[in-house]
Amino acid sequence: MAVDTPGNPFTLSTDALAQLEAIREALLDPSPRRIGRLDQWGLADTYETYAETSTYSEVSIAMDDGTVLDASLSVPRDLAPGQSLPTVVMPAPLIGIGHRAYLGMIPRLTLGGYAVLAYSQRGLAASKGEIHVAGPLDVTDATTVINWLSQHDAVDSERIGFFGSSYGAGTSLLAAARDRRIKAVVGTSAWGDLFTSLYENGTRHLKAFEALVELFGEDRCSEEFRGIIQKIRANTVDDEVREFARARSPKHQLAAYNENRTPILLTTAWHETIFSVPGVVDLFTGLTGPKSLLVQVGDHGNGELPGLAGLLSKPTEMAYRWLDHHLGGHAGDGREPRFGVRSEYMHNLLSDLHHPDWESYTLPQERFHLADAAAGERDARLVRSEPQADWTRSVKATGQGTEVVVAPKLVQTGLAERMGLPHVYKTAEVDRGLAAIWTTDPLERAMRVQGEPAVRVTVKPEEKDATIVAYLLDCDPATGKAAIITHAPYTLTGEQPGQAATVTFSLQPAHYVLAAGRQLQLVIDTHDDFFADANTTPSAIEISSPQGAESYLDIPLDAQD
Known part of the structure; x- marks a missing residue:
C-alpha cells in the first residue's frame, strides 16, 4: 500500500484507496463479481x-454521552453452541478513511478464529463528536466499545486484545491501562511520551505538529485541544x-501495566519524525510484564x-503471533512471539x-573529542585522543538552514530509506x-x-535565547556526500546575552553500519524547518571547548562483525 503525498505526508495513493474500497465492497457484498475485482491485487482467493466462513x-456504536462511532464487526460463522472467540479491537489510525484502514487485516484475523471490531475514534472519519487526541473521553469510549462487544455471544470477554497503528496505538495503550479486560496490546508506530514528541530539549517539533493538526482538521477538534494548538x-x-x-x-501508566x-x-x-523514539524506548524499558520492541528502517507508519493492506510486514506478522500467544487464536504462523528487542539496521x-x-x-559509548581544524583544513576534527580545549567556532543564525536537515519530507524520506534510497x-x-x-x-x-x-x-549566543541542531552523518570522503x-x-x-x-x-537512538573508509561527521547549525528555533536573526552563536568542560561526542560504537 503506497503513500502518495502531494501535500499531506499521510495520504494514501489512489491505487491503495481503490484497493481498500474494493475490499470493502467485497466484504459487504461477497458476490463473485465483487470478489473477482480483488484478483488484480492477488486477494481474490x-x-x-x-x-464462505465469516460475516x-x-x-x-453509541457512546455514554450519545456520540455515535462508526465501526465494523467481523465474526466467523457457524460457531458451535456456547462457543466464544478471542476478540481484537482496532481503534483507527489518524487517516481520513478511519477504521477502513484495517480492512486488509480483517480476513487474516477472522480466519484465525477472532472476532474483530474496528472503529473510528470520535471526530474521525464518519464518527461523530470532537477530536480529543486519545484523551480521557477516548479511553472511556474504548471501555464502552468493550461493553458493547461483550453483549455478543461470540465474544469471549476474558480474551480481548487491542491492535492500533499510530493514533490507534496511543488509544490502545491508554485503554489497556484503565480496562483490565484488555489482555494484550499491539501498538505499531506508537508513542510513549507525547510531550517529548512535541517538545525535545526545549525545542518544538513544529513541522510534524502542524502536519498532524492539518490531518485532524482544527474545526473538528475539541475546545481544549484547539487551545493547546494555539499555545504550542x-x-x-x-x-x-x-x-x-x-x-x-x-509512559505515565507504567504502574497499571506492570500491576496487570x-x-x-x-x-x-x-x-521516526512524528513521535519520540526515546519516549517509546523509555516505555518499553519500564515495563516489567511480557514485552517486545521492534525498531525498523524508515519513518512513521512505513x-x-x-x-495493513493484507500483505506481509514484520509489525503485523509479529502482531498476529503476539495476539495468538496471549489470546489463543491462530492468525499467525504458529511460531512463538519474540520477546525483547528486535531491530533492523x-x-x-x-x-x-x-x-x-x-x-x-x-553498545558501550566511545568518546570522540571535538578538536579545532588542522592547519590548512576548513573543517574541525573528531579525535579519539585527549580532550581538546581552547578553540572556538562561530555559526550565523540567519533563519535559513543548510542542506543538512532531519528529513526533507516527513514520512516520505523514511519510506525511501526502506527502499534502500537514503x-x-x-x-x-x-x-x-x-x-x-x-x-x-x-x-x-x-x-x-x-x-x-x-x-x-x-554555546555562547549573542542573544539570550538560542537553538542549535546537531546531526551525525556517514560521509564518503571521496565525494563529500553523506547520509x-x-x-x-x-x-x-x-x-x-x-x-x-x-x-x-x-x-x-540509531542503528547504523558504516563501511570501512567512511567518516563520521558531526554538523551543528542553527536552523531546520523541522523545528521552531529560538534564534534572533541575524546573530551569531559561538561553539567552544573551554578548559575543564571540553566538548565531545559519545557514540555507541563497535567494529561490525
Missing part, C-alpha cells in the same frame, strides 16, 4: 475463503500543555503499511537482530558560515552505531 457488517504555536509551553500531554502518554502484567508489543522506526530491510533487552542492545546530503557544499563541521579520519574497518549518541558543547545517522536539537532560553553555557544532550 483470500476473500472468497473469508466469504462482515458495518455498525454504529505561540511557544507557550505551560503546565496546561504539560498536563494535556501527560494524560495522553502511556499486560503483554505489550511496540514498534517504531529509527528515522513498516506496517503493507501489513539502516538501510538494510533484510537485517534482523535480536537482544533480550535495551540494555544489552546498546537522502544524499552534499556536505562538501554546506556553507561553513552557517554550520560547524567535525569529521573523523576514515574508518579503518566497518563499524556499527547502536544506541543513543550524546553531545557536549559550550544521516541521527540528530537532535537543543534550545537555550533565558540566558544572559553573550554568556556561555555548557550543554549535554542525547541524539535520537
Whole structure:
C-alpha cells in the first residue's frame, strides 16, 4: 500500500484507496463479481475463503454521552453452541478513511478464529463528536466499545486484545491501562511520551505538529485541544500543555501495566519524525510484564503499511503471533512471539537482530573529542585522543538552514530509506558560515552505531535565547556526500546575552553500519524547518571547548562483525 503525498505526508495513493474500497465492497457484498475485482491485487482467493466462513457488517456504536462511532464487526460463522472467540479491537489510525484502514487485516484475523471490531475514534472519519487526541473521553469510549462487544455471544470477554497503528496505538495503550479486560496490546508506530514528541530539549517539533493538526482538521477538534494548538504555536509551553500531554502518554501508566502484567508489543522506526523514539524506548524499558520492541528502517507508519493492506510486514506478522500467544487464536504462523528487542539496521530491510533487552542492545559509548581544524583544513576534527580545549567556532543564525536537515519530507524520506534510497546530503557544499563541521579520519574497518549518541558543547549566543541542531552523518570522503545517522536539537532560553553555557544532550537512538573508509561527521547549525528555533536573526552563536568542560561526542560504537 503506497503513500502518495502531494501535500499531506499521510495520504494514501489512489491505487491503495481503490484497493481498500474494493475490499470493502467485497466484504459487504461477497458476490463473485465483487470478489473477482480483488484478483488484480492477488486477494481474490483470500476473500472468497473469508466469504464462505465469516460475516462482515458495518455498525454504529453509541457512546455514554450519545456520540455515535462508526465501526465494523467481523465474526466467523457457524460457531458451535456456547462457543466464544478471542476478540481484537482496532481503534483507527489518524487517516481520513478511519477504521477502513484495517480492512486488509480483517480476513487474516477472522480466519484465525477472532472476532474483530474496528472503529473510528470520535471526530474521525464518519464518527461523530470532537477530536480529543486519545484523551480521557477516548479511553472511556474504548471501555464502552468493550461493553458493547461483550453483549455478543461470540465474544469471549476474558480474551480481548487491542491492535492500533499510530493514533490507534496511543488509544490502545491508554485503554489497556484503565480496562483490565484488555489482555494484550499491539501498538505499531506508537508513542510513549507525547510531550517529548512535541517538545525535545526545549525545542518544538513544529513541522510534524502542524502536519498532524492539518490531518485532524482544527474545526473538528475539541475546545481544549484547539487551545493547546494555539499555545504550542505561540511557544507557550505551560503546565496546561504539560498536563494535556501527560494524560495522553502511556509512559505515565507504567504502574497499571506492570500491576496487570499486560503483554505489550511496540514498534517504531529509527528515522521516526512524528513521535519520540526515546519516549517509546523509555516505555518499553519500564515495563516489567511480557514485552517486545521492534525498531525498523524508515519513518512513521512505513513498516506496517503493507501489513495493513493484507500483505506481509514484520509489525503485523509479529502482531498476529503476539495476539495468538496471549489470546489463543491462530492468525499467525504458529511460531512463538519474540520477546525483547528486535531491530533492523539502516538501510538494510533484510537485517534482523535480536537482544533480550535495551540494555544489552546498546553498545558501550566511545568518546570522540571535538578538536579545532588542522592547519590548512576548513573543517574541525573528531579525535579519539585527549580532550581538546581552547578553540572556538562561530555559526550565523540567519533563519535559513543548510542542506543538512532531519528529513526533507516527513514520512516520505523514511519510506525511501526502506527502499534502500537514503537522502544524499552534499556536505562538501554546506556553507561553513552557517554550520560547524567535525569529521573523523576514515574508518579503518566497518563499524556499527547502536544506541543513543550524546553531545557536549559550550554555546555562547549573542542573544539570550538560542537553538542549535546537531546531526551525525556517514560521509564518503571521496565525494563529500553523506547520509544521516541521527540528530537532535537543543534550545537555550533565558540566558544572559553573550554568556556561555555548557550543554549535554542525547541524539535520537540509531542503528547504523558504516563501511570501512567512511567518516563520521558531526554538523551543528542553527536552523531546520523541522523545528521552531529560538534564534534572533541575524546573530551569531559561538561553539567552544573551554578548559575543564571540553566538548565531545559519545557514540555507541563497535567494529561490525
